[in-house]
Amino acid sequence: MSRGVGLEALRRHQLAHLTPAGWAGLLAQSGASFEPMAQDCLHFWAEHDLPLVVTRQPGAGRVDPQGQLALGLPAPAAWQRLRLALQVPLDSVARLGEFPPARQALPLLPALARAPMQRLLDALQVLDCPARVHGSHGWQLISGQTCLRPSSDLDLCLPVQDRAQADAVALLLAAQDGSALPPLDGELVWPDCAAVAWREWAAWRAGRTREVLVKRLHGVTLERGVGA
Structure with missing residues (x-):
């Protein structure tokens, strides 16, 4: 991942902020696999540079550095509270953050x-x-x-x-x-x-x-x- 964010830093419930290229790739992917309302929510998230959340990862106890990171987006009421399951390449993550105090x-x-x-x-x-x-x-x-x-x-x-x-x-x-x-x-x-x-x-x-x-x-x- 970019800016020195290592695999050892990954935890459930972390916030993942994507790079511009990461958002572009995710939006292109969503155009083929998501309904219009979900696409609209993702576009809003991208336009406002909002984070996604690290969810449970597939695999036997490790994240593949060349693989995909599983992320989630529990959409607000404006998008009927859709729960979006997403995947992005690890190098699409600019930084990791935390939920608010x-x-x-x-x-x-x-x-x-x-x-x-x-x-x-x-x-x-x-x-x-x-x-x-x-x-x-x-x-x-x-x-x-x-x-x-x-x-x-x-x-x-x-x-x-x-x-x-x-x-x-x-x-x-x-x-x-x-x-x-x-x-x-x-x-x-x-x-x-x-x-x-x-x-x-x-x-x-x-x-x-x-x-x-x-x-x-x-x-x-x-x-x-x-x-x-």
Whole structure:
């Protein structure tokens, strides 16, 4: 990839910004394989230089440097919330980025939810867990387009270092159920990029399940030893 972005940097939920040549190639490809509404959405994305998101990659645990990178685009409401699965050559990616810090989503929340959300984010900061916002809230911040529904969950990326921190974060999030906040969704993400839905982690740690679903760049597995 250009500008020194290495394969080792790839992770799920990263934002991939394409080069001009990358967009040109993707738009040419879409003209033959996508319906007009999807093409229109991609043209809007290209014109505004908006990012795509790194999704689960095919293959057995590695990305081929000469191969294709799987990306996604969950379209806003203006394009009927289409979910576009895309592939581009690796050298079409100019740079990788991250979803916004969760604090940036505060203005998108209902008024009654903002103070509880601020308190939650402060508590996560104390736990050394700087949350980022994915999902509809994240995409609305990134694109400026309407992505939210009244029923939208608040989807968080929650970096953790070990089981003790993951337990503390999950306990904090569970305590928000029934509050003024939107339903809280999201993943605990370890340094090796293994990710587990926080509610599934809490259920597993409480002994309600024997295994937990772990998501990585190249697939998902049921495991008993994550975070050890």
